[in-house]
Amino acid sequence: MNDLEERLRAALDARAGTYGTAPDAYARTVSRARRTRRRRLALIPVAAAVAAVTAVTVLLNAGGGSGAGIATGAVEEPGPYRRSIAENPPVGEPVTVRDPAENRPVIMWFSGGAAPGGHRFCDLVQQATGGTSSGCSKVPPAGHERENAWRLDPFHSRWPRRPVELGYGAARTSVTRVEAVTGDGARIPGTVHRPGGAPLAVWTVSFPADAGVTRFEFLDGDGRVVQRIRQDAPMPPxxxxxxxxxxxxxxxxxxxxxxxxxxxxxxxxxxxxxxxxxxxxxxxxxxxxxxxxxxxxxxxxxxxxxxxxxxxxxxxxxxxxxxxxxxxxxxxxxxxxxxxxxxxxxxxxxxxxxxxxxxxxxxxxxxxxxxxxxRAVTPVRPEPAPGASGTSEASGAPEASRPAGSPQPTPSRR
Structure with a gap:
């Protein structure tokens, strides 16, 4: 099976539109990926599609593979999270949620210090086939320092679309609520996570791909909208x-x-x-x-x-x-x-x-x-750090608590 190819494509797809809203990010990244494929590179770094922020993505683990018979036991992951945090040590606790499109974990954490380069938002994404990719970017992104929330997930340019999408990123501690808003005004609640010891909050929203989401809104404790982020339609390849x-x-x-x-x-x-x-x-x-x-x-x-x-x-x-x-x-x-x-x-x-x-x-x-x-895939998970814990504030059930196959949030109107 061309499984390594599929997972590399997934890793490239995952990063094609990260850290920006350029609608042709997917097409440009996949074009570069194909040129790379012809050169037969087994592992490559992928540049982010928008120049304002520098991000590095590495295909950490191929997962799966061929064998002589059906695998009856799960294959132990060789530690993609540990390898990621060795390069980017966490500041505070990680946040783990489920990507509903892949039914696999996404692990997010902050790294770096207050000076000179500031903090970085890092994530480890696992595909259904078991492959993992990881990347970090500066937060706040250059040119967006005065904003209160930032979308940093790699999925908003993923093509073809999957039935349910996941948006996530970082937010200032003043943000207490996040909602995805559709074109007709329906609102889909998300979750604001407050990992212990972290410098910023993490936000996540799961939403049906056909819901017509046009933006994300971030609210403070008084219910005021303090940030809006536009949701662009992905560009076909x-x-x-x-x-x-x-x-x-x-x-x-x-x-x-x-x-x-x-x-x-x-x-x-x-x-x-x-x-x-x-x-x-x-x-x-x-x-x-x-x-x-x-x-x-x-x-x-x-x-x-x-x-x-x-x-x-x-x-x-x-x-x-x-x-x-x-x-x-x-x-x-x-x-x-x-x-x-x-x-x-x-x-x-x-x-x-x-x-x-x-x-x-x-x-x-x-x-x-x-x-x-x-072979059977083992979902990745972070190494728990003793003694620390975080909290989540949500308008609905946190994405991390929804079991595989459970219903996604239903849009509501105020």
């Missing part, structure tokens, strides 16, 4: 700047695959008029990871869907879960002569990556021709 090439391929699960060739050959998957994922099918890099190793399948698995591209000659793929049950998908030759088979299907499991699974490919005669194993 450069592939969609030109029409697709050739016919569309309709597959199970309500998915349609279309080929885009500029700047590189990419299969974009659509469902109900929304793009949900993509696979790179560029000659010379077809079904290979960043190290040049061939892989039999490039999988996307989320929100009850599993789909992607597989080795040519594949006629059926089985998604085998830890308990031995499975889901099948018919694979068909792509109609654009890219040298891959297309497949899609649905599954009914809360989170297959948490339990581990295996993909098995069969030819038209029913013979197994390849298999690929994904």
């Amino acid at each position: 450069p592939e969609l700047a030109k029409p697709p090439v050739g016919p569309a391929a309709d597959l199970p699960g309500g998915l349609t695959a279309r080929l885009y060739t500029d700047p590189e050959r990419t299969v974009v998957w659509w469902r109900g008029g929304e793009a949900v994922g993509m696979n790179l099918v560029e000659p010379g890099h077809l079904l290979t990871d960043l190290g040049g190793k061939e892989t039999p399948v490039d999988l996307r698995l989320h929100d009850g869907l599993w789909y992607g591209v597989a080795r040519a000659g594949t006629a059926r793929i089985a998604l085998v879960f830890r308990d031995g049950t499975s889901a099948d998908a018919v694979a068909v030759a792509d109609p654009w002569d890219s040298g891959v088979a297309l497949f899609s299907g649905t599954y009914r499991r809360p989170d297959p990556y948490l339990e581990g699974f295996q993909l098995v490919g069969y030819d038209a005669a029913g013979a197994e021709i390849w298999h690929d194993t994904v």
Whole structure:
């Protein structure tokens, strides 16, 4: 499986729009990522899209991987949080919340001192597949020193959109409430966290991607709005700047695959008029990871869907879960002569990556021709520091306390 590629893309996607509101941040960052891919760099730093703030992002851990059989136990993470705080020691306690799009933790903390460079806001983000990325930026950002809150999450330029998004950042201690506000005035409550010993507060808001959120508002103890931050729509990647090439391929699960060739050959998957994922099918890099190793399948698995591209000659793929049950998908030759088979299907499991699974490919005669194993993912967590604690102030339940799969906040109107 091209799993390292997927996690690097996730790390790049995660940082494409960080520390600014440039709507084309995603496109510029992904373009740089593809040039990097051709140079076969296994790990790279990613520059933030906006020049006002300097941020460094590192893909800390690939997670997952292939093996000889289905993994029945969780794989111990080799300490991405510890490696992060070794470079950026915490000032105060960390804050951990769940990214609803990935069902994985996001760990946030402050680092640095009051002089000469001030404090830094750091975060460690984990993807569903287990990979992690970490970055820090100066806070307050240059040119924004007089503001009372700052959006510092990497998700607001993520494309394709996921059903539920997470916004977060830092705020001055005078901020007691945060709300996401939709275009029609509905308000979605968030949480203001006050980690013990930290110089600033941390704010978080989870909201449905289709809610039409246009801004975030920050209020003080008297209910006065002391800061507004605009929510910009993400910019589609450069592939969609030109029409697709050739016919569309309709597959199970309500998915349609279309080929885009500029700047590189990419299969974009659509469902109900929304793009949900993509696979790179560029000659010379077809079904290979960043190290040049061939892989039999490039999988996307989320929100009850599993789909992607597989080795040519594949006629059926089985998604085998830890308990031995499975889901099948018919694979068909792509109609654009890219040298891959297309497949899609649905599954009914809360989170297959948490339990581990295996993909098995069969030819038209029913013979197994390849298999690929994904080991169980262990969610990252911070090392607790003894004796310190923080508090949270929220208009609704804190994001950190919502279990996986629980309902998200419902917009309300005042």
